[in-house]
Amino acid sequence: xxxxxxxxxxxxxxxxxxxxxxxxxxxxxxxxxxxxxxxxxxxxxxxxxxxxxxxxxxxxxxxxxxxxxxxxxxxxxxxxxxxxxxxxxxxxxxxxxxxxxxxxxxxxxxxxxxxxxxxxxxxxxxxxxxxxxxxxxxxxxxxxxxxxxxxxxxxxxxxxxxxxxxxxxxxxxxxxxxxxxxxxxxxxxxxxxxxxxxxxxxxxxxxxxxxxxxxxxxxxxxxxxxxxxxxxxxxxxxxxxxxxx
Amino acid sequence: xxxxxxxxxxxxxxxxxxxxxxxxxxxxxxxxxxxxxxxxxxxxxxxxxxxxxxxxxxxxxxxxxxxxxxxxxxxxxxxxxxxxxxxxxxxxxxxxxxxxxxxxxxxxxxxxxxxxxxxxxxxxxxxxxxxxxxxxxxxxxxxxxxxxxxxxxxxxxxxxxxxxxxxxxxxxxxxxxxxxxxxxxxxxxxxxxxxxxxxxxxxxxxxxxxxxxxxxxxxxxxxxxxxxxxxxxxxxxxxxxxxxxxxxxxxxxxxxxxxxxxxxxxxxxxxxxxxxxxxxxxxxxxxxxxxxxxxxxxxxxxxxxxxxxxxxxxxxxxxxxxxxxxxxxxxxxxxxxxxxxxxxxxxxxxxxxxxxxxxxxxxxxxxxxxxxxxxxxxxxxxxxxxxxxxxxxxxxxxxxxxxxxxxxxxxxxxxxxxxxxxxxxxxxxxxxxxxxxxxxxxxxxxxxxxxxxxxxxxxxxxxxxxxxxxxxxxxxxxxxxxxxxxxxxxxxxxxxxxxxxxxxxxxxxxxxxxxxxxxxxxxxxxxxxxxxxxxxxxxxxxxxxxxxxxxxxxxxxxxxxxxxxxxxxxxxxxxxxxxxxxxxxxxxxxxxxxxxxxxxxxxxxxxxxxxxxxxxxxxxxxxxxxxxxxxxxxxxxxxxxxxxxxx
Numbered sequence: 001x002x003x004x005x006x007x008x009x010x011x012x013x014x015x016x017x018x019x020x021x022x023x024x025x026x027x028x029x030x031x032x033x034x035x036x037x038x039x040x041x042x043x044x045x046x047x048x049x050x051x052x053x054x055x056x057x058x059x060x061x062x063x064x065x066x067x068x069x070x071x072x073x074x075x076x077x078x079x080x081x082x083x084x085x086x087x088x089x090x091x092x093x094x095x096x097x098x099x100x101x102x103x104x105x106x107x108x109x110x111x112x113x114x115x116x117x118x119x120x121x122x123x124x125x126x127x128x129x130x131x132x133x134x135x136x137x138x139x140x141x142x143x144x145x146x147x148x149x150x151x152x153x154x155x156x157x158x159x160x161x162x163x164x165x166x167x168x169x170x171x172x173x174x175x176x177x178x179x180x181x182x183x184x185x186x187x188x189x190x191x192x193x194x195x196x197x198x199x200x201x202x203x204x205x206x207x208x209x210x211x212x213x214x215x216x217x218x219x220x221x222x223x224x225x226x227x228x229x230x231x232x233x234x235x236x237x238x239x240x241x242x243x244x245x
Numbered sequence: 246x247x248x249x250x251x252x253x254x255x256x257x258x259x260x261x262x263x264x265x266x267x268x269x270x271x272x273x274x275x276x277x278x279x280x281x282x283x284x285x286x287x288x289x290x291x292x293x294x295x296x297x298x299x300x301x302x303x304x305x306x307x308x309x310x311x312x313x314x315x316x317x318x319x320x321x322x323x324x325x326x327x328x329x330x331x332x333x334x335x336x337x338x339x340x341x342x343x344x345x346x347x348x349x350x351x352x353x354x355x356x357x358x359x360x361x362x363x364x365x366x367x368x369x370x371x372x373x374x375x376x377x378x379x380x381x382x383x384x385x386x387x388x389x390x391x392x393x394x395x396x397x398x399x400x401x402x403x404x405x406x407x408x409x410x411x412x413x414x415x416x417x418x419x420x421x422x423x424x425x426x427x428x429x430x431x432x433x434x435x436x437x438x439x440x441x442x443x444x445x446x447x448x449x450x451x452x453x454x455x456x457x458x459x460x461x462x463x464x465x466x467x468x469x470x471x472x473x474x475x476x477x478x479x480x481x482x483x484x485x486x487x488x489x490x491x492x493x494x495x496x497x498x499x500x501x502x503x504x505x506x507x508x509x510x511x512x513x514x515x516x517x518x519x520x521x522x523x524x525x526x527x528x529x530x531x532x533x534x535x536x537x538x539x540x541x542x543x544x545x546x547x548x549x550x551x552x553x554x555x556x557x558x559x560x561x562x563x564x565x566x567x568x569x570x571x572x573x574x575x576x577x578x579x580x581x582x583x584x585x586x587x588x589x590x591x592x593x594x595x596x597x598x599x600x601x602x603x604x605x606x607x608x609x610x611x612x613x614x615x616x617x618x619x620x621x622x623x624x625x626x627x628x629x630x631x632x633x634x635x636x637x638x639x640x641x642x643x644x645x646x647x648x649x650x651x652x653x654x655x656x657x658x659x660x661x662x663x664x665x666x667x668x669x670x671x672x673x674x675x676x677x678x679x680x681x682x683x684x685x686x687x688x689x690x691x692x693x694x695x696x697x698x699x700x701x702x703x704x705x706x707x708x709x710x711x712x713x714x715x716x717x718x719x720x721x722x723x724x725x726x727x728x729x730x731x732x733x734x735x736x737x738x739x740x741x742x743x744x745x746x747x748x749x750x751x752x753x754x755x756x757x758x759x760x761x762x763x764x765x766x767x768x769x770x771x772x773x774x775x776x777x778x779x780x781x782x783x784x785x786x787x788x789x790x791x792x793x794x795x796x797x798x799x800x801x802x803x804x805x806x807x808x809x810x811x812x813x814x815x816x817x818x819x820x821x822x823x824x825x826x827x828x829x830x831x832x833x834x835x836x837x838x839x840x841x842x843x844x845x846x847x848x849x850x851x852x853x854x855x856x857x858x859x860x861x862x863x864x865x866x867x868x869x870x871x872x873x874x875x876x877x878x879x880x881x882x883x884x885x886x887x888x889x890x891x892x
Binding site for chain 1: 272273274275276277295296297298299483486487500503504556557558559560598600601603604607608612613615616617618619620622623624625626627628631635638641642643644645646647648649650651652653654660661662663664665666673680683684687688691694695696697700701702703706707709714791792793794795796797798
């Protein structure tokens with residue numbers, strides 16, 4: 001007969017996913033770093049090559065704190081890059097998982113708060129080719145199959161070159177299906193080579209060191225991995241959802 | 246930015262590839278084309294221009310340059326009439342306050358006729374790009390901006406003269422004073438803040454418009470306009486941005502100025518407009534021209550180490566190839582050993598550092614050439630700190646607690662947002678208990694469906710108080726109407742704390758930050774920042790498992806029925822359950838055995854089983870009648886089995 005205590009609790013799917021991500025990146029030599037969710041404008045923007053009064057600030061709609069000028073809810077986990085580099089000498093490899101905030105209307109694929117996975121590798125010889133291999137390894141381990149990655153030109157102020165990363169559709173292996181809108185590719189994240197201005201702002205010699213960085217919504221990965229159609233389930237606190245994982 | 250394939254075609258002698266092909270090439274080598282739409286005989290590309298390319302590519306000619314590069318086609322020069330660089334400051338005086346603008350060109354024209362309709366080609370082009378045709382003069386200024394990226398403004402010259410004591414047009418770029426007002430072209434009045442960028446007459450100081458944003462009504466061209474002054478300026482991008490923000494007027498012009506357009510473009514815009522005006526009004530006369538160019542930007546050189554390109558991209562690109570690509574972009578390149586001295590073309594102000602050139606070389610030679618190359622191996626094991634914290638989650642789930650993650654925004658708190666998304670949740674949470682309580686109540690409503698007697702939840706998350714941001718753990722338990730077992734909630738928490746104490750040698754009680762006890766509900770919250778998570782002996786649940794996939798659950802309410810049945814000795818619960826499942830529809834979602842006992846009835850041993858049944862449809866709200874019919878059928882089926890009797 002069923003007893004109540006026989007019910008085991010369930011981890012949130014974002015936790016299960018985070019654990020797997022941490023395991024994958026630990027094997028690749030990345031350590032886990034973290035930082036505050038409430039940030040200064042300086043760390044959230046200026047030190048990341050997003051100057052005041054520049055249209056690139058409009059790329060991330062920002063929540064400001066009342067009566068605290070210059071304080072924001074971090075719009076990305078990238079400030080952790082700067083904070084970590086200020087306190088650690090390269091070579092370094094880190095990932096960050098944490099909550100971020102954007103002042104955007106919510107729907108099935110947008111939340112005003114979501115989680116981000118950020119990666120950073122800095123050394124004397126880190127290249128875009130290393131980024132490609134790192135992401136291919138990451139996706140292969142996550143989806144348990146070989147997955148190709150392609151880069152397209154894009155713009156994020158804190159990287160140069162900046163790229164948009166597409167992964168080959170895990171569902172149809174690039175043949176084209178409804179999930180990838182018949183393109184064979186799924187847009188996953190922004191990435192690129194760390195902008196020398198960002199290295200300099202963090203006190204790293206940009207003549208000697210270079211590195212890659214990437215950032216992706218954790219929910220976006222989770223929606224692909226668990227085939228979840230609506231982002232809002234993650235924050236619903238609904239056990240009909242959580243007990244499935 | 247909407248881009249018309251037909252307009253692009255005018256810049257090429259050879260036929261362009263079809264719109265989808267252009268979209269593909271641009272997406273892989275320049276910027277993302279989000280969609281292609283057929284409009285009449287034209288195809289409109291929706292190109293996503295990000296701030297790095299807004300200086301040159303919020304324009305058809307700028308995108309045409311990219312098309313020429315990625316489709317390997319020869320681009321024609323823009324058809325402009327070259328003007329003699331006059332500086333007639335006598336009939337068209339222009340004054341500029343320091344740093345408000347870098348260039349201001351004004352041309353006065355007469356013998357125009359704004360009563361005619363715009364030519365069909367112009368109306369069609371504007372319509373395809375989602376713009377309204379207003380009048381030939383206004384249409385031409387809009388079209389010039391869409392083609393060249395340079396915003397233009399046309400003033401009615403006679404109205405300008407009427408504002409001036411000397412009866413001649415004059416321009417002064419400067420700032421507003423607090424609470425000055427301006428009536429813009431659309432008839433709206435705006436009360437201005439200090440430092441709003443304005444164009445005025447000089448010396449009278451009559452306001453002519455919001456510089457770089459929108460013109461004023463007083464000098465607007467209308468159908469009686471015969472003479473105009475055409476303005477092409479380069480305003481300070483930061484000041485235009487601030488003015489647009491303070492007036493809350495964001496226009497196609499202000500967007501371009503904010504992103505920074507080169508002063509050279511002002512001349513291109515004027516000269517292109519003059520060609521179009523001459524076509525439409527062949528007898529028009531240029532009365533005067535004043536080109537006030539304060540600050541000619543010096544040509545500057547970027548030093549690019551050719552080896553740095555390969556060092557960043559991880560592919561080898563020959564120096565000669567790099568030079569070829571840069572020259573195709575319009576750069577002037579001088580080789581000095583392995584160093585290239587590169588002068589970017591005037592229309593690419595975004596090219597400032599060597600890495601900007603690396604990106605250009607990388608994208609044009611094709612990122613697909615980059616072969617994945619693994620990082621050097623750097624063995625690392627999972628940090629103890631991470632593992633120990635994760636262990637807490639394992640302990641809690643093992644005890645039946647499920648993890649929730651809830652939103653940071655709440656109705657009340659210590660820290661308030663300046664610009665909340667929802668008016669009813671303007672605060673950041675000061676604790677996790679509110680989220681836990683909401684979820685306990687919500688999930689209690691589904692207790693039978695979830696087969697839970699008690700809802701047990703926990704959350705680990707960040708909270709914000711006056712003092713600081715900190716990480717907390719909240720646990721909560723709620724008795725449900727489905728509860729048959731009686732337990733002490735306090736005792737359960739005590740045992741849980743004890744277990745955690747043994748694991749970490751840390752007493753949660755010392756870190757208690759909040760606790761709530763209500764009818765059948767108990768919640769506690771602890772501050773985790775200060776807990777020492779060191780523990781000697783532990784193992785973390787394996788995270789190498791494959792992931793399951795989500796199944797949509799029904800959003801309709803469910804209906805409960807209990808059924809108890811006598812069965813002959815030796816009958817198993819599984820047998821009874823399979824009878825239940827076989828005799829009911831697939832609306833039966835959950836079957837829970839909640840009671841079993843044996844009894845001698847009339848000399849033979851009987852076993853009683855009691856089940857709770859949960860019915861739920863994916864299509865509709867079920868009615869009691871529908872379920873009653875199903876239950877009668879089940880009871881009938883049981884009665885037909887020898888030795889069974891519904892109690």
